[in-house]
Structure formats: C-alpha cells, structure tokens
Amino acid sequence: MPAPPPARKQSALLATLNRNRLSWVGIGMLAVIFAVAIFAPLLSPHDPLQQNILHRLEPPSAEFWLGTDSYGRDVLSRLFHGARISLTIGFLAVLVAMIVGSTLGVLAGYIGGIFDQVVMGIVDVMLSFPTLLLGLMVAAMLGASLENLIIAIAITETAPFVRVARAPTIAMKRQDFVEAGRALGFSPGRIMGVHILPNILSDIVVVASLWMASAIRTEASLSFIGLGVSPPTPTWGGMIREGFENILSAWWLVVFPSLAILLTVLALNILGDALRDAIDPKLRGEE
Structure with missing residues (x-):
C-alpha cells in the first residue's frame, strides 16, 4: 500500500522522539558536533597547522586547552x-553508497531474473569481507587521498543499501498501485522512481544514519594505518595515529580524538535507533 502522508510520518517521528528522550540527546550531540565542524575556523583558538617546537607535547593548560602534539600544534584546533574532514568523508561516502546501492537494489528487485542474481551475487561476495578489510584493499589499490578514501568507504557500504532497497521493492512491485501504474502505461523508470522509491526511502535513510557511524569508524581505522588523508591535514584517525607513539607520556593526543569519534558514533546510533522506531509500525505499537 502507499506510504502514509508526510504529515502523519512527521507526527509519528515527533511522538517517538518525545517518548524516547535519549533520542533528543543524540540529536543535540550531533547538532553540537556539526556546528563545531562548520564553524571550526571561528572556534579554533590557534592555527591547526602551525608548528611551534617550543610548545611541544605540552599537557592541557589555560593556553592550550587540550594540550599540544609532538610538533607543538594545538590539539583542540586540530580536533x-x-x-570537518572526518564528517565530510563519512557523509559523502554514505551519500555515494546510498545512491548507488539503492539504485541497484531497486533495479534488482524490480527487474529480477538474471540481473537480480548477478547483482546479489556480487553483494554476497562484498558482504563476505569484513568492512575494514574491504576498505583496506580498495584504499591500498587507489592510494591515500581524500577522494580515494571516500570511494573506498563508499564501496564497502554499497552492499547493505542494495539489500535494504531490494527486499521492499520485490514486495511493493506486486502492490495494487504499482499494477495500476503499469495498466496506465507508466514506464518502469517512472514506477521505480515515483511510486516505489518514495515508499522505501525512509528505510534507506535509517540505514544511512547507522552506516555513517560505520563510515567514520572506517575512516579513523584507515587513517590510523596510514591510508587516510595525507598529513598535515587533521583527521581524527590521523591524530590518533600521530599520538600513538607518545601515548604513555602524552595521553591527551589519543584520548580526545578517540572521545570525539566515540561521541559522534554514539549520537548517530541513537539517531538511527530513533528513526527506526518512528518508521517501523511494530516498534510504535501499531497493528
């Protein structure tokens, strides 16, 4: 059956958020994190790339709130x-994966046959590899750069979107409103883009919010092993990698970027759970 009206969906979402107050905590955390990323040049007390060997490895103080790294750079400013870099990579990687994966999933579910078998065979192979291992292989082949890192992470996260889009498409293409569209002579492209995709978009958005957290973790992991954005550009994973050599004497180099990753992933997971609860009628207690 067709999707509920937008007003009803918004009311269900707000009602779910109000019932689960923890979801507002996640939204608030994300708002703060994104605000920090957007206004980083205004909020940073120092130049994140400026080196000052005289202030090398200073602990948190009134001048350097989160201390300095081995080159004398302000950790807070770099954080x-x-x-900006970590969230940009996560957002763009998930966006690319969502567009490509959802398109393939809808096509596979609607067309079926050999095309469906080939697509799902490739998806099964991709899912057989751990996300980090697959990203490691792709990033190693492409080389270390911002663009290649986005591509590598997007490839690792395309398969889940294919599965999420394919299953409801198979069920929905047999619905009466889709059959009516065929009877009226609508093209397959119009049926998939206008009638099927809007009905499954909410499920895709939930997956996107959850997998953005995975993308940020993958970026940090790849940066930690040297396959991320090239220094001196600051990323959270790169900061952990740079501070790992001095972890015993300069704990702040690893702790603060790790906390940033932890809080971001936690906030995204809380938001994803809240969206899932609002969209799934069983979780809302509806029939």
Whole structure:
C-alpha cells in the first residue's frame, strides 16, 4: 500500500522522539558536533597547522586547552578542523553508497531474473569481507587521498543499501498501485522512481544514519594505518595515529580524538535507533 502522508510520518517521528528522550540527546550531540565542524575556523583558538617546537607535547593548560602534539600544534584546533574532514568523508561516502546501492537494489528487485542474481551475487561476495578489510584493499589499490578514501568507504557500504532497497521493492512491485501504474502505461523508470522509491526511502535513510557511524569508524581505522588523508591535514584517525607513539607520556593526543569519534558514533546510533522506531509500525505499537 502507499506510504502514509508526510504529515502523519512527521507526527509519528515527533511522538517517538518525545517518548524516547535519549533520542533528543543524540540529536543535540550531533547538532553540537556539526556546528563545531562548520564553524571550526571561528572556534579554533590557534592555527591547526602551525608548528611551534617550543610548545611541544605540552599537557592541557589555560593556553592550550587540550594540550599540544609532538610538533607543538594545538590539539583542540586540530580536533575542530578534523571534525570537518572526518564528517565530510563519512557523509559523502554514505551519500555515494546510498545512491548507488539503492539504485541497484531497486533495479534488482524490480527487474529480477538474471540481473537480480548477478547483482546479489556480487553483494554476497562484498558482504563476505569484513568492512575494514574491504576498505583496506580498495584504499591500498587507489592510494591515500581524500577522494580515494571516500570511494573506498563508499564501496564497502554499497552492499547493505542494495539489500535494504531490494527486499521492499520485490514486495511493493506486486502492490495494487504499482499494477495500476503499469495498466496506465507508466514506464518502469517512472514506477521505480515515483511510486516505489518514495515508499522505501525512509528505510534507506535509517540505514544511512547507522552506516555513517560505520563510515567514520572506517575512516579513523584507515587513517590510523596510514591510508587516510595525507598529513598535515587533521583527521581524527590521523591524530590518533600521530599520538600513538607518545601515548604513555602524552595521553591527551589519543584520548580526545578517540572521545570525539566515540561521541559522534554514539549520537548517530541513537539517531538511527530513533528513526527506526518512528518508521517501523511494530516498534510504535501499531497493528
């Protein structure tokens, strides 16, 4: 059956958020993190790339709130600017994966046959590899750069979107309103894009919010092993990698970027759970 009206969906979402107050905590955390990333140049007390060997490995103080790294750079400023890079990579990687994966999933579910078998065979192979291992292989082949890192992470996250889009498409293409569209002579492209995709978009958005958290973790992991954005550009994973050599004497180099990743992933997971609860009628207690 067709999707509920937008007003009803919005009311269900707000009602679910109000019942689960923890979801507002996640939304608030994300709002703060994204605000920090957007206004990083204004909020940063120092130049994140400026080196000062005289202030090398200073602990948190009144001048350097989160201390300095082995090159004398302000950790707080690098943390703020690193948020821009890490969130940009996570958002763009998930966006690419969502567009490509959802398109393939809808096509596979609607067309079926050999095309469906080939697509799902490739998806099964991709899912047989751990996300980090698959990203590691792709990033190693493409090389370390911002664009290649986005491509590598997007490839690792395309398969889940294919599965999420395919299953409801198979069920929905047999619905009466889709059959009516065929009877009226609508093209397959119009049926998939206008009648099927809007009805499954909410499920795709939930998956996107959850997998953005995975994308940020993957970016940090690849940056930690040297396959991320090239230094001196700050990223959270790169900061952890740079501070790992001095972890015993300069704990702040690893702890603060790790906390940034932890809080971001936690906030995205909370938001994803809230969206899932609002969209799934069984979880809302509806028939």
